[in-house]
Amino acid sequence: MGSENFAGDPAWVGIDIGTQGVRVTIVDSDGVPLATGSAPLESRRGPGRSHEQDPEEWWAATVAACAEATASVDAGRIRALAVCSTSGTVLLADGDLRPMSPALMYDDSRGGPYVDRVTEAGAAVWDELSVRIQASWPLPKLLWLADHHGLPSGSRLLHSADFVVSRLAGELLATDSSHALKSGYDTLAERWPEEVLLRLGLPPSMFGPVVRPGSPIGRVGAAAAARTGLPAGCLIVAGMTDGCAGQIAAGALAPGQGVSVLGTTLVLKAVSERLLHDSAGAVYSHRHPDGGWLPGGASNVGAGALTAAFPGRDLADLDARAAAYEPAAEIVYPLTARGERFPFYRPDADPVAVGKARDEVEHYAALLQGVAYGERLGLAALALLGAPVTGTLALTGGATRSRYWCQLRADVLGMAVEIPRYPQASVGMAVLAASSGGSLSSTAGRMVPPGERMDPRPDRVERFDKSFRRLVEALAERRYLTSELAEKAVA
Template sequence: MMFDGDGGAWLGIDLGTQSVRALLVTGDGRVLGAGTAPLAGRRDGVRHEQDPGEWWEAVCEASRAALTEQPRLRLRLGGLAVCGTSGTVLLTDGAGRPLTPGVMYDDGRAVAEATRVGMQTSWALPKALWLLEAYGGGRVTHQPDVITARLTGGGTVPTDSSHALKTGYDVEREAWPPQLAHLGDVLPEVVRPGTRLGEVCGVAAEATGIPVGTPVIAGMTDGCAAQIASGALYEGSWNSVLGTTLVLKGASASPVRDSAGVVYNHRAPDGSWLPGGASSVGAGALPAGADPVEMDRLAAEYEPSGALAYPLTSPGERFPFLAPDATAFTLGTPASDADRWAAVLQGVAFTERLCLDYLHHLGAPIDGPLTFTGGAARSAYWNQLRADILGRPARVPEQVEPALGMAVLAAHSGTGAGLVDTADRMVRIRTVLEPRRSRTARFAEPYARLVDELESRGWLPAPVATHTRRRLNQDTPHS
């Protein structure tokens, strides 16, 4: 078997909430091997923890499965990178050994600490402060650092700035801010994503099947990894990740400034910026137990729905506005279960459009390609509906896993090619959707009603609502 470019392949590892996923990918985007291993967590009310030892065991299992064909193919493994869940932290000792469980991104115990530092409880810094108080000391460590330390055998390793962002790291100055100086050596050294951290040691090679000497590259958060896997890296391009909730992540030459704190900015390996925001609407609001394929078919008869839904999956909204008291609502009565399903699909798409309008209000570049990823991108009907409501084309890649993004990042680091160029070679687009102008016009009125309702409830700021209406009047085609 022949391989393009460097004649080898790249390994991406994704530490998810429910499993670890590993992908072995060639420089032209062919997936040669994949492996998955489950993860178990401990949930009790707002508490959510995982055992860091299980992360390593799952990485070993998933990597071995992904690399099954490697010896037969005699390919060279050029490098690997690891991503993890953003906001998941633990404490380790001076040798990098875990002292605490991994406190997961959605653990809600650090309420007082979050209030004190002015962050959401989902961010890492409040959890880190809570851990330091509860356990009496240790070194703040992010989820992937546990794995890269085991892979390199070097004790502690630097963390990447992408994971450090939600621990309070200043990605513009590329330094820990002065207000965290009192933590001293408790905070890790930070490097840019794509930095070489070391090589796979003999002990790790025996456990994982990854060849000794394979370069280990600093990764990014799972959200950034998914963005890389979507290819949404050109200035003005955006990746809309729709799963249980909705996340938009884009590419910009400069940070997107947002005094409301709704949009935050990751730093790309090349020094450019990856702005984004996370909404609480999403597929998690769909009725449980229904057949999604059949419900999609029936929902097509309700365009637009007889009801207008704002489908939050949990109380509180974070993007496109900050409203901790926001709650889901439905205006009107759905005519049937299919109409109720249609209202949720359309409500998510309306919110997605409002997110893009908010980004435009902030001055963010949004005119580049739009890519759909996430579990909901498996629905061909919902994809087309979203393109219609947004009034813009959208792309759906063949492979959208964060592990692919880490393989791309490893290839970028290992070959020296630009990240955008590397992604262009390795990310394959499956479908390009074109909006149907008559449908876009049909959905303009319910979208305007949703904007009015959100403003009247005091959640959507008046200047944003005004900007959105102006764009709607300018951009909506008339049938």
């Protein structure tokens, strides 16, 4: 099921449509990158927390990044590709793949006034799926589009990945259930809830066919092949969202495994054999391509707190000096914005601080430690719901550039952590492409090599445990935590 002109050792392509650019990685059968390509993207931000991109720029960037990557690899080796993109980024397009709206990005919150309406229209479905509708999710944004720009007749809702794979094929292709989750797709019944869409005044014809990730959905057409360097006839495999792609790249696909993505904010993902039900809606789950679920949550704690407090500073220098404060006298829960989404849902939550730092370096150390405390609390929340991370936790995201912080996180968590060798989402998509027709877990087992392991330092574990317990008490006093989560966190 590869390209029509396949020859030689097989290779696989992963494409990541990110916020700031498109990245393409071609890997061999062992998961080792053979070539990469990239091209930048620009965003338009405006009032009302609007955030848009031009879908045509996605396509231009994809063409450029693919051409760069394929220039140094025999195209005859490439058997299949898969594409990931940011979760909740959507546009409307016609049957000829012409955009009928700008792309409303994953964090565009203009759907805020419509959240209650969407929640009420599909309450039974959302409760069964254990999801909480948010302003940045596609259904509220579609209602905003309907009221402000109208919904063009015959238009189709597409996610970023859908637009790109359809352009590669030269025709509209099916979407995957991972990207479709936030658009209201019922991943349990595996159908669009048409009765909910009709209540919202959204024509079900706008929502195209959906398949499970890893399913074959089309082939690269001759026109796209000529521009990208990909072979005509190359198999196109249904992808997943960027967060799931990172989880694949980390090889965290079996119960007990997990991945922590730490950048501006923090995302934790685990694996569960059953769908988790979180009454607060802080945790939602993607379907595992092999069966079971990939639950996770996104926190407002993250490295953004460091850049906000120390803009333009040499963080590597501060890392080295922070080692003198283990633990810091100041104990913080460093939210990057008002409100928290996970491990507890409190839109009115403010940053919490206990104690006082003696100088700016100790405050910096407190922020590093506070993010790690939030990470530990998030793992406790997943365990409470039934998805404990009992093995090594994979660490990805920009924060892994600080090896000091990675070691500190292992100490706070009291568990071993591992930095994957090839953590890019595009690599995860290449692995998914290679798994088509088989087991993703088995394929990842062959293609994801061991990473850099860091074990907790026993003397530090006890020190940080005391500070973590004080923070849990402070959060519980503010009623940010339920008694069950507070007890689980310190058990």
